[in-house]
Amino acid sequence: MAEVLDRKMQTLPVPVKVVPAEKIEPNRLRTEEMVLNVGPQHPSTHGVLRLEAVLDGELVIDVVPFLGYLHRCFEKHSEAMTYPQVIPYVDRMDYLAPMNGELGYALAVERMMNIELPEKVEYIRVLFNELQRIASHLVAVGTFGMDAGAFTPFLYCFRDREDVLEIFEKTCGARLLYNYIWVGGLSHDLHPDVLGMCRAFVKKSRATHKEVNELLTFNKIFVERAANIGVLPADVAINGGASGPMLRGSGVKWDLRRNDPYSIYDRFEFDIPVGTGMMGTLGDCFDRHWVRMCEWEQSLNIIEQILEKFPQNDKTDVQKAVPKRIKPAAGEIYSRVETARGELGYYIVSKDDIKPWRVKVRSPAFVNLSLLPIISRGYLMADLIVILGSVDIVLGEVDR
Amino acid sequence: MFQDLNSFIVDLIGKGDLADILAVVVYAALPLVVILGYALVAILAEMKLSAWLQDRLGPMRTGPWGILQPLADILKLLQKEDTTPTDADKKLFNVAPFIVFIGSYLAFAALPFASIYAGARINTGIFYLIAVSGIVVVGILMAGWGSNNKYALLGSMRSVAQIISYEIPAGLAILSVVMIAGTMDMQTMCKLQQGGIQNWFIFGGPKSLAGFGGNYAWLLTPFMLVSFILYIVASLAETNRVPFDIPEAESELVAGYHTEYSAMKFALFFLAEYANMFAVSAIASVLFFGGWNSPFPGFLDAPWLGVIWFIGKAVTFVLIQIWIRWTLPRLRVDQLMHICWKVMIPFGMATVLVVGTIVTFLAH
Numbered sequence: 001m002a003e004v005l006d007r008k009m010q011t012l013p014v015p016v017k018v019v020p021a022e023k024i025e026p027n028r029l030r031t032e033e034m035v036l037n038v039g040p041q042h043p044s045t046h047g048v049l050r051l052e053a054v055l056d057g058e059l060v061i062d063v064v065p066f067l068g069y070l071h072r073c074f075e076k077h078s079e080a081m082t083y084p085q086v087i088p089y090v091d092r093m094d095y096l097a098p099m100n101g102e103l104g105y106a107l108a109v110e111r112m113m114n115i116e117l118p119e120k121v122e123y124i125r126v127l128f129n130e131l132q133r134i135a136s137h138l139v140a141v142g143t144f145g146m147d148a149g150a151f152t153p154f155l156y157c158f159r160d161r162e163d164v165l166e167i168f169e170k171t172c173g174a175r176l177l178y179n180y181i182w183v184g185g186l187s188h189d190l191h192p193d194v195l196g197m198c199r200a201f202v203k204k205s206r207a208t209h210k211e212v213n214e215l216l217t218f219n220k221i222f223v224e225r226a227a228n229i230g231v232l233p234a235d236v237a238i239n240g241g242a243s244g245p246m247l248r249g250s251g252v253k254w255d256l257r258r259n260d261p262y263s264i265y266d267r268f269e270f271d272i273p274v275g276t277g278m279m280g281t282l283g284d285c286f287d288r289h290w291v292r293m294c295e296w297e298q299s300l301n302i303i304e305q306i307l308e309k310f311p312q313n314d315k316t317d318v319q320k321a322v323p324k325r326i327k328p329a330a331g332e333i334y335s336r337v338e339t340a341r342g343e344l345g346y347y348i349v350s351k352d353d354i355k356p357w358r359v360k361v362r363s364p365a366f367v368n369l370s371l372l373p374i375i376s377r378g379y380l381m382a383d384l385i386v387i388l389g390s391v392d393i394v395l396g397e398v399d400r
Numbered sequence: 401m402f403q404d405l406n407s408f409i410v411d412l413i414g415k416g417d418l419a420d421i422l423a424v425v426v427y428a429a430l431p432l433v434v435i436l437g438y439a440l441v442a443i444l445a446e447m448k449l450s451a452w453l454q455d456r457l458g459p460m461r462t463g464p465w466g467i468l469q470p471l472a473d474i475l476k477l478l479q480k481e482d483t484t485p486t487d488a489d490k491k492l493f494n495v496a497p498f499i500v501f502i503g504s505y506l507a508f509a510a511l512p513f514a515s516i517y518a519g520a521r522i523n524t525g526i527f528y529l530i531a532v533s534g535i536v537v538v539g540i541l542m543a544g545w546g547s548n549n550k551y552a553l554l555g556s557m558r559s560v561a562q563i564i565s566y567e568i569p570a571g572l573a574i575l576s577v578v579m580i581a582g583t584m585d586m587q588t589m590c591k592l593q594q595g596g597i598q599n600w601f602i603f604g605g606p607k608s609l610a611g612f613g614g615n616y617a618w619l620l621t622p623f624m625l626v627s628f629i630l631y632i633v634a635s636l637a638e639t640n641r642v643p644f645d646i647p648e649a650e651s652e653l654v655a656g657y658h659t660e661y662s663a664m665k666f667a668l669f670f671l672a673e674y675a676n677m678f679a680v681s682a683i684a685s686v687l688f689f690g691g692w693n694s695p696f697p698g699f700l701d702a703p704w705l706g707v708i709w710f711i712g713k714a715v716t717f718v719l720i721q722i723w724i725r726w727t728l729p730r731l732r733v734d735q736l737m738h739i740c741w742k743v744m745i746p747f748g749m750a751t752v753l754v755v756g757t758i759v760t761f762l763a764h
Contacts, residue, residue, distance in 0.1 A: 036550050043654060058554065058733060149642060149730025155454040215727070221643055222729045381554070382732045 033061055036381070040069050044147050044385045047395030051372075051388070058381045063373050067366075070399040078359035083109055083183055083326040086359065091177035093361065094397040096139050099132035099168075100339035101397075102181035107262055108335035108346040109183045112328035118316045121185055122264045127198065127306045128168070128180070129263075130299040134205065135164040136340035137292045137299075140245075140392040144289055145216045147389035148225045153216040160208045163201045167194055184322035198307055202300050209296055217293055226289055227280030230375040230387035234283065240374070241367045244342025245295065246391060249275040249288035256338035268305045270298045285390035292392075327354050341365050341392060365397040427519045431508035438711075439674045442718060443470040449719065450726045480663040485548060488660065492546030497661065497668035499539030504675040506532040511682050512587045514692045514706030525586035526574055529683060530567065533638060536676065537563050540657050543669075547660040555656025558733055563638050565740045570634035572748030573627040576755040577687045580605045580620065590691035597695040602628055602688040619758055626751050628688045630744055632717070635680035637736070639673060642725040644736060681717030682710065689713050 036053045039045035048069035054061040074093060078086045090105045091098040103125055110117070142157030165175045170191045172180045180187050216222050232242070237250040247254055255272045257265040273294030275287030330352040336345035342364030349358040368391050376387045409423045444459075444467060451458025459466030484493055510525040512518040522528050537560050544556020580601060581589050592606050593599050599606040604620035637644035640656075653659070658669045685691055691713075692706030700709075731739070 034550060036554075145729065149645070150728065151450075152454050152726050155456065159455055216729070219729060221731055224735055225729060225732060380732060380734065 038384070044389065045395075046143060046388070046393055047398075049369075049393065049395055049398070051384070053381070053384060055381060060376055060379055060381060060384050063376050063384060065369055065372055067369075067395075067399055070395045072400065074400040075359055075361065078356055080355065082354045083328075083356060086356065087182065088177065088179045091179060092396060093363065093400055094136075094339060094341065094344070094365070094394050095176060096394050097132050097136040097340045098176070098178055099128045099181065100136075100337060101344060102178065103129055103263070104335065104337035104339070104344045105346055106181045106183050107337060108333055108348050109326065109328065111335055112331065112333050112348065112350060113183075113323065113326070115184045115321055115323065117184070117321050118314075118318070119264075120311050120314045120316050121318050121321070123306055123310050124186060124190055124318070125181060126263055126265065126268075127303060127310075128171075130302045130306070131164045131167060131198070131201075133340045134296055134299045135161045137296045138164075140340070141212060141216070141289065141292055141296070144285075144386075144389040144392070145212075145222070147385050148222055150216055150219070150222065153212050156208055156211060156215070160201075160205050163197070163204065167197050167201065170194055170197065182319070182322055183326050185320065186318040189318045195307060195310065195312070198303060202303055202307075205296075205300055209293070209300075213293065217289065223279050223286060225382075225386055226286040226390070227284055229280075229285045229379060229383045230390060231281045232283040232371060232375045236374060237283065237371070240371045242342070242371055243364050243367065244338070244340070245288050245291040246342060246364075246368045246371070248273065249291045249390075250283035251275050251277075251287075256336055256343060260336065262335075262337055267309075268302050270302050273298065285386055288390045288392075325354070327352065336362070339364060341394065341397070342368060361400060363397045363400060365391075365393045365395075366400075369393050369398055427509075430517075431505065431511075431519060434513075434711075435505070435508065435671065435675045435678070438678055438715075439671055440470045440474075442674050442677070442715075442722075443473065445719065446722050446725075449722050453723070453726045474667065477663055477667040482663040482665065483660075485660050487548045489546040489548065492542040493660070494546075494665070496539050496543035496546055497658075497665040497672075499542060500536050501539075501668045501672040501675070503532060503535035503537075503539055504672040504679060506535065507679040507683075508675070510586055511679065511710075512590050512686065512691055513710050514703060515587075515590070516703045517707065518587050521587060522585070524584045526578065526584045526589075526683070526687075529586075529679070530571060530574070533563075533567070533676075533679075536672070543661070544657040547657070549660050551653045551655075552657050552659045555653045555659070558653075559640060559657060561733075562640075562644065562736060562740075565737060566634045566637035566644075566744075569630050569740060569744035569748045570638065572745065572752050573631035573634065574683075574687060575752050576623065576627040577601050579752070579756055579759050580624075586686050586691070589686055590693060593690040593693050594697075595693075596697045597690070600688065600690040600693075619762070620755060623751050623755050623758075624688065626747060627755075628684070630748050630751070631684055631687065632720075633744065634740075635684065636721060636724065637740070639676045639680055639721070641677070641721050643728040643731050645725075645730060677718050677721055678714055681721070682714040684717050685710065685713035 034055045036055050038051040038053055040048040040050045045051065050066040050069065051063050052066060053063045072092070074089055077089055081089070087102055087105060090101045094101050138157040138161045142154035145151075145153040168178060168180070169175045171194055172178050172188050174180070178187075232246070232250050234250040234252050237247050237252060242250070243254070251274050253272050253274050256262070257270075258272055271294075273291050275282055275291055277284070277287060278290065279286045328350040330350055332347065332349040334345055334347045336343050338344075343362065344364055345362035347358070347360040347362070348356050351357040372388060372391060376384050379387065409426065410419050413419055413422065447469060448458045448466070459469035462468040462472045484490060507529050509519040510522050510528050512525075540556050540559045540563075544552045544559070547553070577589070578584055581592055583589060583592075589601075593601060595606070597603070602621070602624050604618055604624060636642075658666055661669060692710040694701040694705070694709055
C-alpha cells in the first residue's frame with residue numbers, strides 16, 4: 001500500500017505557476033512560489049523523509065511527503081521466513097519501540113494458534129512494553145523540543161532512555177533490536193536485578209518528567225511555538241485514520257489498551273490522557289506533546305502496579321508455552337496493539353505452513369504522516385518542522 | 401607604567417615614521433591576537449558549559465580534560481577541502497566570509513580595553529560600533545545569495561531582517577546611556593564611571609553628573625536596568641544566538657547562510673560569531689558596568705589591570721549568552737519581529753523619554 005500511495009503522491013500536481021519568459025513584465029514582477037526540498041538529508045526529518053514544500057516566502061502553501069528511502073520489503077521478506085524468523089524484522093520497523101511491535105506480532109500468531117501464556121510472561125511483556133513506551137515517548141518529546149530549538153531537554157530525555165535500554169540489555173543482551181518477545185513466550189527470563197532497576201528508574205523518571213515539564217512544556221517560548229500550530233480537528237483525525245497521541249491530542253479518547261484490551265492491560269489502573277486545548281486550540285502541536293507527557297506518567301503508574309503485583313517467586317519457564325512447531329492452521333487474523341505511535345495492526349494469512357502466506361502491517365506512523373499536508377498548510381516553514389516533530393514518525397515503520 | 405601603548409613604542413624605537421607605522425600595526429594586530437585566543441577559550445567554554453548543563457562531560461579525550469579540543473577542531477577545519485558549489489556566485493561566495501569577519505573585527509578598533517589601550521580613539525566610538533556592525537549584514541546577505549542554496553537564502557533574508565530590526569532597540573538602549581554620559585566616546589564613558597560600583601551607568605552613572613548632590617542618579621537606576629535588559633536581548637539577536645538564532649536555525653534551515661561553506665571559510669563565520677559575541681558583551685560592560693574600572697576604588701585598579709577587568713566583564717556576558725543558548729527554545733520569525741517592534745521598541749522609546757526628562761531637568 002505504501003508503494004502505491006507513494007506513486008500516487010509523486011504524480012500529484014505541485015501547484016507552481018510557471019510564467020513564460022516573454023510574458024514577464026519587468027515593472028510588475030510578482031513574488032514566485034518556491035519549491036523547497038526538505039530532506040532526505042536534513043536535521044529535522046527524523047530519518048530519511050523528503051518533504052517537498054511549496055513556499056511563498058516563508059509561508060507553506062503545500063507540502064507533499066515523499067517516502068520509500070528506507071523501504072526494506074518487510075512484508076515480502078516475511079513471506080520467505082518462518083513465523084519466529086519474522087520477529088527480528090518486526091524489530092526493524094519501529095526501531096524506537098521494538099517491544100511494542102514484537103508484542104503485536106506475537107499476539108497475532110498466538111491468537112491464530114490459541115496459545116495460553118503463563119502469567120509471569122504476561123507481566124514481563126506488559127512491563128517491558130510500558131518501559132518501551134516511555135523510552136519511545138522520551139525520544140519523541142526530546143526531538144520535538146529540539147525541533148523547536150531547545151537542545152538541553154533532548155539530552156535529559158536520552159539520559160533516561162539510557163536507563164530503559166540498560167534494563168533491556170540486562171535482560172536480553174540487546175539494546176535496540178531485541179528479538180525478545182517470542183511467539184508463546186520470551187527469549188530470556190528476567191535478570192534478578194531488573195525489578196530493582198525498574199524501581200530506581202520509576203523514581204528517577206518522575207523527577208525527569210517534572211524537569212522536562214518545567215524546562216520545556218511550560219516554557220513561554222515553547223508554548224508560543226507549539227500552541228495553535230498544526231491544528232488537527234477530531235473529525236479529520238478520525239477520517240484520516242490517525243491513532244495514538246495524534247488522535248488523542250485531538251480530544252478523542254481512544255486507546256487500544258482500554259478499547260480493545262490485550263495481554264493483561266485490563267488488570268491495571270491508568271488514565272487515557274486526551275488533548276484539551278489547554279494552551280491554544282484543541283488538537284494543536286502542544287496538545288500532542290502534552291498527551292505524550294501525560295502518557296509517560298501513566299506508563300510509570302502502570303510499571304509501579306506491575307512491580308507491586310509481579311509474581312517474583314514464580315519459577316515458571318518463560319518458554320514453557322513456546323510451541324515446538326509454529327504452524328498455524330489455515331486462516332487469517334487482524335490483530336492490533338497500541339504502540340507508542342498508535343494502532344499497529346498485523347494482518348496475517350496462514351495457509352497451514354511454517355511460513356506466513358501474507359503479512360500486512362497497518363503502521364500508525366505511516367497513517368499519521370499522511371495527515372501532515374492537511375495540518376501544515378498555511379503555517380510558516382518553521383512551523384512545518386514543529387508539526388512534523390509533533391506527528392512523531394519513525395521512518396523505519398513508515399517505509400517498512 | 402607608560403601613558404599608553406603609543407608612548408611605549410616611541411620610547412622603544414624613537415619618534416618618527418617607523419614608530420607610527422609600528423604603532424598602527426601593533427594596534428591592528430593586537431585585537432586579532434585577543435580574538436583568536438579568546439575564541440579558543442570561548443569554544444571550549446561553550447562545549448564544556450553546554451555539556452555540564454546537559455549532564456554530560458563534554459570533550460575529555462583531547463589533551464588533559466579536553467582542553468585541546470578547540471585546537472583540534474581548528475586544525476581539522478584547516479585541513480578540510482575548501483569547496484565552492486558549482487552554481488554559486490563565486491565572487492560573492494568567496495568574499496562574504498571575509499566581510500562578515502571584517503565587520504566583527506572592525507568593532508574591536510573602538511573597544512577601550514584599558515585606560516592605556518584603545519585601538520582607535522574615536523570621539524563617536526559607540527556610534528562607530530553601531531555602524532560597523534551593519535557591515536556584517538552585507539556579508540551575510542552576500543553569503544546567502546552567493547551560495548545559490550534555498551536554505552542559505554532564507555537564512556540570510558531572516559538574518560538581515562532580524563539584525564536591522566534589533567539595531568533599533570539596541571540603539572535606543574545605548575541612547576539612554578549616551579544621554580547620561582553626554583559623550584559617545586567609549587574611553588570617556590569608562591573614565592566617567594571611575595570611583596566604584598555606585599558610579600556605573602547601571603546604577604545611574606557618576607554622581608558628579610547628577611544634580612542635587614547626586615541624589616537623582618538613583619532615580620535613573622530602574623530605567624538603566626530596563627535599558628540594559630533591552631540591550632542584552634537585542635545583542636543576542638544581533639549575534640544570532642538562541643533564542644534568536646533563526647537565521648541559522650539548525651532544525652529548519654540546516655545551517656542557514658553558512659550551509660554551503662566548508663574549511664576556513666566556515667571557520668571565519670564561526671570566528672566572526674564568537675568575535676561578535678565578545679564585541680557586544682564588551683559594549684554592554686562599557687555602557688553599563690564600568691568598562692575597565694575595578695568595582696571598588698583602590699582595589700586592583702592599576703591601569704594595566706583594566707584589561708583584566710574589561711575582558712573579565714565581557715567574558716561574563718559571553719558566558720551568560722552561552723547559558724541562555726543551551727536553555728531556551730527558539731522563537732519563530734514572526735514572533736521575533738513581534739517582540740522587537742511591539743515590545744522592545746516601545747519600551748526603549750519610553751526609557752529614552754524618561755531618562756531624557758530626568759537628565760534634562762534634574763541633572764547637570
